[in-house]
Every structure is written in structure tokens, then in C-alpha cells.
Amino acid sequence: MSKQFLDAMSIGWVNSLMTRHRMSDGVIVDIGASTDSFLFWWNAKRRVMFEGDALACQRTVEKAKQLKVDCEVFNRKVYPDTVVATLKEACIPIDFDVLSLDIDSYDFWVLLSILKEFRPWIIVTEVNENIPPPISFTLKSDPKLTWNPGSAFFGYSIWALKPLLSEFGYRVSGMAFNNVILTRSDILSETGVSLEEAWEKGYLMSPAKTGYFSPEQRSILFSKVGNDEKLKIIRDVFRGNDGHYVLGVDKDVREL
Numbered sequence: 001m002s003k004q005f006l007d008a009m010s011i012g013w014v015n016s017l018m019t020r021h022r023m024s025d026g027v028i029v030d031i032g033a034s035t036d037s038f039l040f041w042w043n044a045k046r047r048v049m050f051e052g053d054a055l056a057c058q059r060t061v062e063k064a065k066q067l068k069v070d071c072e073v074f075n076r077k078v079y080p081d082t083v084v085a086t087l088k089e090a091c092i093p094i095d096f097d098v099l100s101l102d103i104d105s106y107d108f109w110v111l112l113s114i115l116k117e118f119r120p121w122i123i124v125t126e127v128n129e130n131i132p133p134p135i136s137f138t139l140k141s142d143p144k145l146t147w148n149p150g151s152a153f154f155g156y157s158i159w160a161l162k163p164l165l166s167e168f169g170y171r172v173s174g175m176a177f178n179n180v181i182l183t184r185s186d187i188l189s190e191t192g193v194s195l196e197e198a199w200e201k202g203y204l205m206s207p208a209k210t211g212y213f214s215p216e217q218r219s220i221l222f223s224k225v226g227n228d229e230k231l232k233i234i235r236d237v238f239r240g241n242d243g244h245y246v247l248g249v250d251k252d253v254r255e256l
Contacts, residue, residue: 014042014098014181017122017173026097029087029120031078031110035063040071042098048090052077052103080109080141084117095119102126104147108138108156108253115168121184123170129178129203130212131157132221133196134250135230145244152212153241156253158199163252175202213237 026044030037033049034056040063049071051057057075064071078086099120101107111125130152131137138156139145147154158180165171170182171192180198193201204222213221217233227249234247246256 014122014124017181017183026121027093028098028100029092029096030100031083032101032103033057033060033073035059037063037100040064040067040069044097047071048092049073050076050078050086078103078110079143080106080113083110083113087114087118092118095121098122098124100124104154105145106139106141106143108160109141112164112254115164119168119184121187123182124179125161125182126155126178127158127161127175127180128152128155129158129199130218130221131159131234132204132230133157133159133199135227135234136160136162136248136251136253136256137234137245138253139245140243142244150212153238153245158195159250160253162195162250163254172198174198177203177206 027046027048028042028044030047030049033051037049037060047070049060051060051073052075054075057073060071061073064073072090074086074090076086094117096118097120099114099118099122101111101114101123102125103110104126107125107127111123114120128137135157136159138160139154158175161172161180161182165182169185171185172195173181173183174193175181175198180202183192185192213233217237220233221230231247231249238245246253248256
């Protein structure tokens with residue numbers, strides 16, 4: 001089972017949710033769009049995509065033309081303190097249908113800013129699948145932080161979502177590889193799963209499971225050893241990035 005197949009699962013999952021709840025004429029937003037954007041395949045009346053890299057943005061536009069899909073593509077880099085204004089400038093409604101978020105850096109803080117002002121029905125957010133529950137981890141809100149391909153230093157752990165679920169009223173529908181799918185608990189009558197179950201079924205048990213840690217490190221991270229040992233491994237891997245991330249066990253990352 002390839003990662004491409006698991007990405008297809010995310011597409012099918014969300015399309016199924018949208019079909020069941022008659023959401024085919026709504027608005028979907030992709031922050032961190034690329035030629036791999038899920039939005040090409042989701043049913044919607046309006047597709048709005050934001051991509052900070054000019055070349056990637058142009059390729060996304062070309063892909064949309066190739067697929068004959070109507071998209072609004074903005075060459076705009078999104079930051080935690082500007083994302084709300086950016087969405088409002090694009091006339092995104094408060095209760096829009098689907099948010100896809102994948103910027104490989106301060107994603108948690110962008111999501112937090114969005115949820116303070118907007119209420120998407122469905123959220124598909126990439127997490128750092130290498131960091132197991134109940135480890136809380138995120139990059140700090142620093143616009144200079146970017147992902148270096150091949151590095152495990154990106155995004156946030158699935159456990160960092162825990163306080164946001166109750167605070168903003170979302171449940172976890174599941175996880176496909178490193179994409180966590182959230183649904184609004186006040187509107188969508190979906191049966192949720194725990195963060196642990198989502199991570200275990202969506203990533204740990206996946207034949208496509210890969211990782212940026214060594215096999216030996218992963219065997220410890222994904223085992224039942226104490227969390228202190230897991231924290232030590234993560235700090236060792238992220239050596240050189242001290243001061244640019246927060247890390248703890250079962251903590252609200254905003255308080256670390």
C-alpha cells in the first residue's frame with residue numbers, strides 16, 4: 001500500500017463525508033497547495049488555493065488547467081498572524097466546507113488562528129506522523145522556519161490537537177498516513193475515534209509506514225517504553241533546532 005494510495009483514501013474519505021452531508025456546492029480551501037492538492041479531486045462549487053512558492057503556484061495553475069478544474073490559486077505565503085485576513089480578503093465564509101492544511105512548519109499556529117475566526121465543517125491537516133501519542137510537539141510560530149526535504153523537523157504531533165478538539169468542537173474521524181481528518185461535532189453526525197486509535201490505525205499499522213527516524217529509534221518511539229526515553233530520542237534527532245520547537249508529554253503546546 002503506497003502513500004499515493006493512502007492520499008487517495010483521504011480524497012475518498014472526504015468526498016464520502018461531503019456526499020453524505022450534501023456539501024457538493026460549498027467552498028473548500030487548501031493552504032499549502034501543490035500539484036498534489038486534494039482539492040483537484042474534491043467536489044465543490046468553489047476551490048481556493050494558497051501557495052507561497054511562485055514556481056509551485058504556477059505548476060498548480062497548470063495542473064488545474066490540465067484537469068479542467070476551476071480553481072482560484074493565490075501566490076500567497078500564509079502566517080499565523082495574517083491567515084485570517086488572507087481568508088477574509090478571498091471572501092471565504094465563516095462556515096466554509098473543507099480546510100486542507102499542509103505547510104510543513106508552523107501548521108498548528110495557523111490552524112489555531114483559523115479556528116478562532118472560522119468554522120470549517122471538515123479539516124484535513126497534515127501532522128508529523130513520526131511523533132507518537134501522547135507526545136505533544138510543534139514548531140514555534142516563526143516565519144523563518146521552513147521544512148528541509150528529508151528532515152523530520154516539521155509540523156506538529158497528532159497529540160497537539162487534543163485541546164483544540166474540545167475547545168473548538170471537533171472530533172477525529174480518522175487518519176490516513178499523516179493526514180488527520182476532523183469533523184465539526186455540532187453539525188456532522190460522524191462517529192469519532194480517539195487520537196491514539198487514529199494514529200495507530202492510520203499510520204502505525206500502515207504497510208506504507210515510513211519515517212525520518214532510524215529503524216532503531218522508531219522501534220523505541222513506537223514501543224511501550226517510558227515517555228522520557230522517547231523525549232530523549234526526539235531531542236537527539238532535533239539537535240541543532242533547539243529553541244525552535246516545544247516538546248512535552250500530554251501537554252497543551254501553548255503552555256510549553
